[in-house]
Amino acid sequence: MKITSLWLLFVPMVFVIGALDLAYEGFYGRSSYSTEAIYKVPNSLIEIVLERRGIHYFLAEYERTLALRLKKQEILREDVAVDTGGYSRMNMFQVSLSEYFLCGDMSFDRYFLNVEEASLTDASLNAKPTKAKFVGVFDRDEKRVWRFIPAYERGEQESKTCQYGGVE
Numbered sequence: 219m220k221i222t223s224l225w226l227l228f229v230p231m232v233f234v235i236g237a238l239d240l241a242y243e244g245f246y247g248r249s250s251y252s253t254e255a256i257y258k259v260p261n262s263l264i265e266i267v268l269e270r271r272g273i274h275y276f277l278a279e280y281e282r283t284l285a286l287r288l289k290k291q292e293i294l295r296e297d298v299a300v301d302t303g304g305y306s307r308m309n310m311f312q313v314s315l316s317e318y319f320l321c322g323d324m325s326f327d328r329y330f331l332n333v334e335e336a337s338l339t340d341a342s343l344n345a346k347p348t349k350a351k352f353v354g355v356f357d358r359d360e361k362r363v364w365r366f367i368p369a370y371e372r373g374e375q376e377s378k379t380c381q382y383g384g385v386e
Contacts, residue, residue, distance in 0.1 A: 252269040252270060252271035252283070253269070253270050253271075253364045254267050254268065254269045254270075254285075254364075255267070255268050255269075255270075255356040255357075255364050255365045255366045256365075256366055257310065257353070257354065257356075257366040259333055262333075263288055263289045264286065264287065264288055264333050265286070265287040265290075266284070266285075266286060266310070266318070266331065266333070267284070267285040267286070267287060268282060268283075268284055268285075268298075268308060268356040268366075269282065269283040269284075269285065270282055270301075270364055271283075273300070279300070279301065279302050280300070280301040281297070281300055281301075282297070282298045282299065282300065282301055282308075283295060283296065283297050283298065284296050284297075284298050284320070284329070284331070284338060286331070286333060286336055286338075293336045294336045294337070294338060296338045298320075298322075298327065298329060299322060299324060299326055299327040301322075307322065307323060307355055307356065307357040307358075307375070308320050308321065308322045308327070308355065308356040308357075309321045309322075309352065309354075309355050309374060309375070310352075310353045310354055310355065310356065310366075311346060311347070311350035311351060311352055311353060312350065312351045312353050313330070313347050313349065313350050315334075316332055316333050316334035316335070317330060317331070317332050317333075318330070318331045318332075318333070318353070319331075319341065319346060319347055319350050321346060325342060326342045327342070328340075328341040328342050328344060329341050330344075352369050352373075352374040353368070353369055354366055354367050354368040354369050354371075354372075355367050355372065355374070355375065357372075
């Protein structure tokens with residue numbers, strides 16, 4: 219009787235864990251799919267893409283990748299800071315016609331992206347350039363959909379690191 223009771227508990231647990239594991243590469247591994255937020259550079263065929271991939275079963279932890287596409291073909295792909303707290307938001311500022319400053323919520327999550335040269339530079343020691351114009355943000359919207367939200371839909375929400383320009 220006790221063995222039957224244990225089986226009745228064990229078998230459903232195995233199915234539940236198996237179902238949860240379907241979308242992940244191994245137990246507590248990475249999700250096998252990512253979501254992407256896309257910004258289309260005006261008057262060009264260039265797209266700036268920030269991908270998010272879950273790296274934990276139930277915690278809000280994400281591996282993030284920044285990509286640059288020209289005519290739907292990737293010309294640059296770089297891993298950016300891993301988000302271990304669910305703060306995936308990344309503000310984007312235009313510094314010049316071809317250069318953008320991307321700033322996450324952590325001081326080590328800042329980058330200069332040059333779309334003309336297809337280059338990404340770590341800017342963790344840099345403050346936001348004073349002449350930078352807020353373009354929008356890679357974030358979840360009010361429906362919790364991961365996407366690029368342009369400045370005309372949502373104003374800038376500065377993080378402490380962008381606001382003060384230093385390591386906290």
